[in-house]
Amino acid sequence: MSDEFKYELAKDLGFYDTVKNGGWGEIRARDAGNMVKRAIEIAEQQMAQNQNNR
Structure with a gap:
């Protein structure tokens, strides 16, 4: 999982600020x-979706 994707998920799930301020160890x-x-x-x-597009 890329770091960019992890940050996107953290934003979507509402704990991005925790990660930004304290790192992944703080979640x-x-x-x-x-x-x-x-x-x-x-x-x-x-x-x-990939299977449906075949």
Whole structure:
């Protein structure tokens, strides 16, 4: 996962300020889990779109 994508997810999930001020080590485990969950959802959507475009 690229850093740019991680920052985008942090913004979308509402904890970007925490990352900006304290780094990734300052986020809660729940936030990290939500970030991974959202990344998986996005990947699944992209895979489904790619299959539909065939």
